[in-house]
Amino acid sequence: MDLLNTIQNWSKDHLKNADTAHDYFHAQRVANTAQTLYLKNHHDPNELLFILVASYIHDCFDDKVVNSPEKNKSSLTSLLHQFGWPDEKIHHLFFIVEHLSFSKQLEKAQSLSYLGQIVQDADRLDALGAIGIARAFTFGGKHDALIYDPDILPQTELLNLEHYKSRKGTTINHFYEKLLTLKETMNTSEGKKLALNRTKYMESFLKEFFAEWEGNK
């Protein structure tokens, strides 16, 4: 089996108990979007493969998604050694994965290589648009959040990681606290373009939501 197939199977296996916001289908969407972003301006098959591998495995070492991040790390390292990847390339892969997420960036902001920036844009894009709306309400439901409460105002000041994790709010507020601002954090111009389109879609959803909330529709 080739490397990509092997990685896809490895990812499927290691994400089988993940929540639906971080499951294999999320990894697959990130890989497909990352490929779209990469192929706009670049055409190196090895770089593309690197990006796909990073996308498929990016949530497999996060302790909020999987039970044994360290075990997964050594399992993947030996797999990539079998395919002849040098240590340097494997370090680059783990560096990207470890600095990708929104919460990790709040903890310690790091600049990523352009391959990492593409994967990060693709991961952020999955929090936007129709998929982003579905993920937000799934998250809200799981954490017993209200859909909306006009008396709870959005908290747009994110102080630090503890604050980000401990906030109680509504799912609609999450759009104002995070999702509508994500477009400003895109690394690549292609990523930014897609983020703007997906943000417009969310804005029209919110407009419809409030019109229905007020009974105006």
Ligand code: ADP
């Ligand atoms: P990451 O894995 O990049 O650190 P999160 O775990 O914070 O991101 O978010 C995963 C998904 O859950 C995203 O689509 C995000 O919008 C959604 N989400 C995170 N926090 C909330 C929240 N408080 N309310 C609604 N959705 C949320």
Ligand code: NI
């Ligand atoms: Ni992700």
